[in-house]
Amino acid sequence: MPSKSARLAVHRFEFKAMGTRCDIRVFAPDGEAAARVFLACAEEVNRLEQKYSRYRPGNFLHQINLAAQHGGEAQADAECMSLLDYAHACHVQSEGMFDVTSGILRKAWNFDRAALPDAALLERTLQSVGWQHVQRDGLLLRFARKGMELDFGGIVKEYAVDRAVAVCRGLGIAHGVVDLGGDIGAIGPDPDGEPWRIGIRHPRAPEREVASIAIAQGALATSGDYERCIEIDGQRYSHILSPATGWPVQGLASVTVVAEQCVVAGSISTTAMLKEGAGAAWLAGLGAPHVWVDLDGNIGGSPEGGRDSNNLEIFQ
Numbered sequence: 001m002p003s004k005s006a007r008l009a010v011h012r013f014e015f016k017a018m019g020t021r022c023d024i025r026v027f028a029p030d031g032e033a034a035a036r037v038f039l040a041c042a043e044e045v046n047r048l049e050q051k052y053s054r055y056r057p058g059n060f061l062h063q064i065n066l067a068a069q070h071g072g073e074a075q076a077d078a079e080c081m082s083l084l085d086y087a088h089a090c091h092v093q094s095e096g097m098f099d100v101t102s103g104i105l106r107k108a109w110n111f112d113r114a115a116l117p118d119a120a121l122l123e124r125t126l127q128s129v130g131w132q133h134v135q136r137d138g139l140l141l142r143f144a145r146k147g148m149e150l151d152f153g154g155i156v157k158e159y160a161v162d163r164a165v166a167v168c169r170g171l172g173i174a175h176g177v178v179d180l181g182g183d184i185g186a187i188g189p190d191p192d193g194e195p196w197r198i199g200i201r202h203p204r205a206p207e208r209e210v211a212s213i214a215i216a217q218g219a220l221a222t223s224g225d226y227e228r229c230i231e232i233d234g235q236r237y238s239h240i241l242s243p244a245t246g247w248p249v250q251g252l253a254s255v256t257v258v259a260e261q262c263v264v265a266g267s268i269s270t271t272a273m274l275k276e277g278a279g280a281a282w283l284a285g286l287g288a289p290h291v292w293v294d295l296d297g298n299i300g301g302s303p304e305g306g307r308d309s310n311n312l313e314i315f316q
Contacts (some may be wrong), residue, residue: 008191017045018157020181025046026168027191036210037171041164048160052152059254064141064150071146076139083155084136090267091131097274098267099131102243103151111228111239126246158221158266161185182222185262189216195311203254204292210299211291214311219262224254224270240273250295258289258312
């Protein structure tokens with residue numbers, strides 16, 4: 001009898017969504033079955049982008065933010081409110097550092113040119129930041145301050161990974177991996193039971209790996225200061241902005257976290273970055289498998305220089 005791996009072939013689909021390269025690999029009995037899976041995944045990822053992207057005038061998020069700008073009320077739906085419930089839990093756990101209203105700070109920063117923001121503009125923009133000023137009542141959102149805005153940038157791509165994994169499983173796929181710009185979810189191991197091995201790159205030297213992670217189930221996400229940044233007088237300023245100060249965070253250059261869901265891994269890695277110098281200790285207290293690189297190039301995480309049940313190996 002032929003092995004399971006002999007009956008299934010690996011199929012790969014690449015597309016662009018959410019401003020990044022997306023790569024889905026599945027083991028399917030034939031190309032037609034794989035094509036159905038890929039189409040369904042792409043439709044789901046594109047649905048989430050259309051709905052929650054701040055770059056889509058007139059979309060679902062735009063309508064909410066119109067009300068937020070005026071300090072008014074907006075009607076959400078069950079999916080949106082579920083994401084905001086999770087964002088609230090992250091806000092509490094992070095002691096206010098994970099804040100989905102802080103995306104508006106980008107209006108004070110321009111990462112397309114090497115210049116610091118106008119101090120008065122930054123101070124005014126900070127007045128519109130604060131999840132505590134958003135009230136939830138059923139599916140109704142109330143904004144207590146004018147000029148506010150919701151930004152799902154710290155959640156939706158990771159949520160899209162989880163949704164794509166669910167779509168694959170719902171269509172009978174048991175082996176494969178979803179990669180949306182480095183946020184990764186495992187549908188299951190390869191047909192022979194081997195996990196997917198993911199190399200984690202050094203944020204300052206991409207040719208060098210700082211860790212290797214093997215996952216057959218679950219997900220991983222990475223946050224870093226290298227995606228968008230400017231450098232002024234030798235000082236790097238990243239796109240990750242503190243909701244407390246409005247300034248780019250310092251302390252860690254990148255954080256990768258392994259969790260059961262990608263949205264959880266992403267929120268943990270982002271929170272660790274936002275906690276700056278306290279991020280490494282905060283991560284250690286959570287107990288989730290992780291690896292970090294600080295601004296001095298030091299590498300750490302859990303486990304230190306060894307392996308655990310998630311097959312996380314950190315290279316010193």
